[in-house]
Amino acid sequence: MARIEQTDDGAVVIIGSGAGGGTLAHELTRRGIKVVLLEAGQRQSLASFSQNPGEAFGQLTWLDPRTQSGTWDPVKTSPTLPVWIAKTVGGTTVHWTGATPRIRPWEFRSRSTYGEVQGASLIDWPISYDEMKGYYQLAERRMVVSRRNGNPGLPASNNFKVMYAGAQKIGYKQVHTGYMAINTRPADGRAFCIQQGFCVQGCKTGAKWSTLYTEIPRAEATGNLDLRTRCMATRIEHGADGKVTGVLYRDSAGHEQRQRARVVCVAGNAIETPRLLLLSESAKFPYGLANSSGHVGRNYCHHINGFIWATFDEPVHFWRGAVLAGLVEDETVNEPKRGFFGGYHFELIALDLPTLPLVGMPYGWGRDFASFIDDYRNMAGLFINGEDLPQASNRITLDDKVKDANGLPVAHVHVDEHPNDKAMRQHARMQGKKMYEAIGAKRVVLSPTTPATHNMCTARMSARPEDGVANAHGQTHDIPNLFISDGSAFTSPGSANPTLTIVALALRQADFIGKQMAARAL
Amino acid sequence: MTIPIDRRGFLHKTGILTGVLAAGSPLALLAPSRAWAVDLTSLTSAEAATLLAAARTIAPHDKLEDAAYAFVIRSLDSAAAKDEALRKQLKEGAANLGAGFVAAPENERVAALRKVEATPFFQNLRVQTLQVLYSTPLAYAYFGYEGEAFSKGGYLQRGFNDLRWLPEVPPADSGPVLGV
Numbered sequence: 001m002a003r004i005e006q007t008d009d010g011a012v013v014i015i016g017s018g019a020g021g022g023t024l025a026h027e028l029t030r031r032g033i034k035v036v037l038l039e040a041g042q043r044q045s046l047a048s049f050s051q052n053p054g055e056a057f058g059q060l061t062w063l064d065p066r067t068q069s070g071t072w073d074p075v076k077t078s079p080t081l082p083v084w085i086a087k088t089v090g091g092t093t094v095h096w097t098g099a100t101p102r103i104r105p106w107e108f109r110s111r112s113t114y115g116e117v118q119g120a121s122l123i124d125w126p127i128s129y130d131e132m133k134g135y136y137q138l139a140e141r142r143m144v145v146s147r148r149n150g151n152p153g154l155p156a157s158n159n160f161k162v163m164y165a166g167a168q169k170i171g172y173k174q175v176h177t178g179y180m181a182i183n184t185r186p187a188d189g190r191a192f193c194i195q196q197g198f199c200v201q202g203c204k205t206g207a208k209w210s211t212l213y214t215e216i217p218r219a220e221a222t223g224n225l226d227l228r229t230r231c232m233a234t235r236i237e238h239g240a241d242g243k244v245t246g247v248l249y250r251d252s253a254g255h256e257q258r259q260r261a262r263v264v265c266v267a268g269n270a271i272e273t274p275r276l277l278l279l280s281e282s283a284k285f286p287y288g289l290a291n292s293s294g295h296v297g298r299n300y301c302h303h304i305n306g307f308i309w310a311t312f313d314e315p316v317h318f319w320r321g322a323v324l325a326g327l328v329e330d331e332t333v334n335e336p337k338r339g340f341f342g343g344y345h346f347e348l349i350a351l352d353l354p355t356l357p358l359v360g361m362p363y364g365w366g367r368d369f370a371s372f373i374d375d376y377r378n379m380a381g382l383f384i385n386g387e388d389l390p391q392a393s394n395r396i397t398l399d400d401k402v403k404d405a406n407g408l409p410v411a412h413v414h415v416d417e418h419p420n421d422k423a424m425r426q427h428a429r430m431q432g433k434k435m436y437e438a439i440g441a442k443r444v445v446l447s448p449t450t451p452a453t454h455n456m457c458t459a460r461m462s463a464r465p466e467d468g469v470a471n472a473h474g475q476t477h478d479i480p481n482l483f484i485s486d487g488s489a490f491t492s493p494g495s496a497n498p499t500l501t502i503v504a505l506a507l508r509q510a511d512f513i514g515k516q517m518a519a520r521a522l
Numbered sequence: 523m524t525i526p527i528d529r530r531g532f533l534h535k536t537g538i539l540t541g542v543l544a545a546g547s548p549l550a551l552l553a554p555s556r557a558w559a560v561d562l563t564s565l566t567s568a569e570a571a572t573l574l575a576a577a578r579t580i581a582p583h584d585k586l587e588d589a590a591y592a593f594v595i596r597s598l599d600s601a602a603a604k605d606e607a608l609r610k611q612l613k614e615g616a617a618n619l620g621a622g623f624v625a626a627p628e629n630e631r632v633a634a635l636r637k638v639e640a641t642p643f644f645q646n647l648r649v650q651t652l653q654v655l656y657s658t659p660l661a662y663a664y665f666g667y668e669g670e671a672f673s674k675g676g677y678l679q680r681g682f683n684d685l686r687w688l689p690e691v692p693p694a695d696s697g698p699v700l701g702v
Contacts, residue, residue: 051670054657146697153697158685164695165688176695184697192700194676204672314687319667320677353667354656357581358649365580365648366632373656374583377666439688 004036004226009260011036011226012513013247014267015233015276018091019502020486021267022211022219023142027510029224033517036259037216037225038249040232040268041088046213049202053352056201060095062087065410066271067399072415073449077363082413083302084451085269089229090212092269092453096499097199097324098182098208099347099385100145102136103494103501105129106334107342107387110492113334114341119418120389121299125491126463126472135504143181143209143503144188152184153177154193157321160348162312162380166435167328167346174329178347181209181499182322188214195321197350231257234406236264236280236289236482244289244482250406263513263522265474267485267506270300270455274396274488275411277459277469290476290484295469296459297396300415301493302452304386304425307349307360309445310436311375318350318380331431332495340423343495344386346432351381360447372445380436384428385454387495389418396458425449454498459488473512474505481522485509537567539574539595541588548663549589560592564602564609569616570595575624576616577651579631583664590660597654598647608646615643 004011011034014021025037041062050056061084068075068082075082086092106113108129111122140148147153154177156164167175182199183192193207206213219225230252237258239245246260266273274297278288288296326348333343351360357373360381394416398409433444461484462468465477474489476482485506487498494501516522539560543550550556562570577594602609619634626634638644655661662669671677678699 051672052657054653153695155683155699156691156696157682160696161683161685161688161691164691177691177697185700193678194672195678195682196671196676197682198670198672201670205676314685315666316685317666317668317681320671320680320682352669353662353665354653357652357656365635365651367582367628370581370583373581373665 001220002034002224002226004034006257006259008034009245010034010262012263012265013038013259013261014265014485015247016091016267016269016272016486017089017211017216017227018086018267018269018486019093019211019499020506021265022090022093022215023503023506024265024267024485024510025225026215026219027507028513029219029222031510031514032224033514034224035219035226036261037227038231038233038247039089039227039229041086041229043089043229044094044202044212046204046206049204051198051201051204053201053354060086060088060202064404065402066413067402067410068413068415070394070415071417074451077448078359078451081451083271083455084453085271085455089216089227090210093210093499094202094212095200098180098322099324099497100140100143100179100181100500101327101345101496103496104332104343107492107494108132110342117341117389117420119391120420121392122390122492123462123467126461132504135508136500138507139500139504143500144183145500146178146180146182146184147176148179154180154182154184154322154325157195157325158316159318159321159350159380160326162316162439163326163328163346163348163382163435166439169438170431170434172328172330176327177325178327180322180325182325183207193322197319197321197323199323232406233268233276234279234408236276238282238284238289238479242284242479244479263481263483263517265483265485269486270458270488271396271411271413273484273486274458275398278398279408290459290469290478290482292478293466293468295467298392299390299457299460300394300396300413300455301388301390301457301490302415303454303493304344304384304388304421304428305450305452306384306425306429307447307450308382308384308429308432308436309360309447310380310441311372311443312378312380312441315377316380317377319352323350324348324383331428338427340420340427341389342387342420342424344384344424344428345495346428347383347385349381349383359450361445362448372443375442382432384425384432385495385497386424386428387493388421390457390492391416391418454487454493456487456490456493456498459484460491461489462491474509475512483509483513535561535563537562537565537570539567539570539592541592543589544587547587547589548659558589558592560596562599564599565595565612568621569613570599571624572616572619573598573612573647575631576619576635576647577655579628579635580648580651581655582628586664587660590655590658590664593658594651594654598650611643611646615641615647
């Protein structure tokens with residue numbers, strides 16, 4: 001691993017080591033570019049991942065305070081944890097479940113496809129699906145995605161058999177074990193999936209792709225990466241010409257440090273990325289960096305989500321097996337006759353025993369609540385993942401009352417649901433219920449919206465500078481050497497789990513930064 | 523009057539919660555005796571009994587033995603030893619439910635808890651009950667949950683696809699099981 005001087009102004013500084021930052025770090029370092037990678041969390045390993053669900057949650061989760069408001073469910077059901085994302089080397093790629101569908105061609109043109117939708121701040125992506133296709137294919141090869149590039153699918157688990165039978169019964173045709181960045185057989189120096197069911201706690205075989213044990217060690221092996229863990233970026237600095245010059249951060253001992261930079265790439269997930277841009281306000285940029293459009297923090301999207309649980313007379317043992325290995329694609333279409341724009345996926349899901357009653361079920365206690373858990377053996381589960389509509393007022397702001405350990409304002413998350421969001425969720429719930437009832441479910445339980453694990457669009461790419469924060473390469477409209485390198489850059493959320501698209505965009509951005517640096521344009 | 527000292531050191535014992543493991547209890551295999559006791563360092567015996575009855579009312583599983591619920595009380599008691607505000611909350615909450623709560627029929631216990639449902643006492647008790655109770659080995663055994671499987675080689679050869687009451691998934695929509 002490289003040791004890069006803090007005064008070295010030739011390096012690229014990347015903030016965050018997840019899907020976007022970790023991938024970008026590898027791509028740049030393998031091109032011979034020096035990279036300082038700042039990561040707020042600690043480094044874990046396959047050996048150190050805890051197999052106690054509560055302990056694993058504490059080991060991997062971003063638990064620094066955040067506040068929230070609005071009409072979405074987490075305000076009531078999870079007031080101190082609006083979003084569930086990771087704070088560890090590898091970021092959310094450590095706790096993700098490996099689902100890697102692509103954003104659909106028409107979802108890249110959502111504004112043109114759906115037309116004007118009252119209350120929504122939709123715009124088309126400045127990139128077409130055709131331009132993304134090659135990068136999707138490259139990302140799928142890197143991540144060894146099942147059902148792509150000749151890779152086999154994951155084998156059907158008990159939980160999937162239930163999903164499959166129900167889906168077939170109500171006429172769905174595109175149902176399979178999903179596009180998953182989980183090895184069915186050994187590949188890329190990683191083991192194959194032994195169907196542990198502990199994807200979220202960190203995959204102890206490494207069968208599930210994570211930058212923690214793929215991109216980051218490869219970047220380290222180039223000799224060009226200086227990874228600094230437990231280092232929390234607190235401000236991006238700029239010079240008189242408006243270009244960024246470096247990053248202030250707190251090291252593991254809480255001391256303030258300054259790293260000079262030639263280029264800064266922000267990949268802190270869609271809550272911390274806009275927070276850092278807003279925290280970096282200055283006399284020159286009084287509304288925060290890259291915010292001349294006012295869009296930094298706005299248009300926050302989180303996907304329409306929710307669990308559908310069903311119990312049966314016979315056992316399922318749904319906790320056995322890769323957690324999310326099941327997909328229904330039939331509803332991933334734009335059919336306004338269903339009563340809403342956009343589409344959604346059904347994905348397989350199971351939760352461990354303490355987590356199901358704590359976050360997977362509607363608030364409750366008493367006999368009716370407990371009687372559902374009595375059927376834990378005989379339970380099957382689905383997860384809804386649909387496109388929510390961006391709204392300018394759904395946004396990340398700095399909380400003027402609550403401060404973090406460094407005395408800086410925490411992120412405040414505000415979400416009001418759009419009528420389209422509600423209509424989609426209702427449709428998905430009814431379809432999911434129908435699937436399970438068609439094969440004899442005894443009881444179906446629908447969860448509220450859970451804390452968001454998918455966070456997007458808070459520093460979005462736009463063709464016109466007034467509509468967003470960054471151009472089609474994630475380069476901010478205002479500051480040429482400042483880049484957005486995570487899901488914040490999504491123009492709209494689509495209905496696909498975001499990691500694959502984050503990786504594909506990072507691969508594309510690395511091509512651009514590499515060429516620009518070589519041409520001395522950066 | 524002498525104050526009994528906990529074996530581990532200097533914690534003052536404030537009460538004790540006792541019970542007897544069920545004949546088939548998974549813990550009975552490990553324990554030297556079927557009688558169990560939890561030494562308390564914050565709560566009195568009466569307060570612990572009230573909270574245990576409240577935990578049972580929050581998550582009523584009739585055949586799940588008291589020893590499982592006692593884990594919840596032990597966890598609350600030890601957290602309260604380090605947190606004065608929590609100790610106060612639990613003691614006041616238990617006192618408010620009253621001496622008759624433990625022996626009251628379920629509908630009366632439910633009614634009493636409904637009255638305090640909005641209080642931090644109840645909200646904390648509910649979350650702690652769910653979190654601790656459903657993480658105990660007794661609960662795992664009761665609900666059939668097998669927990670982590672990495673140490674046993676996963677579920678690949680241990681039933682991840684052993685469901686037979688529905689049709690098998692055609693190979694095109696599934697995938698190969700390695701080693702089979």
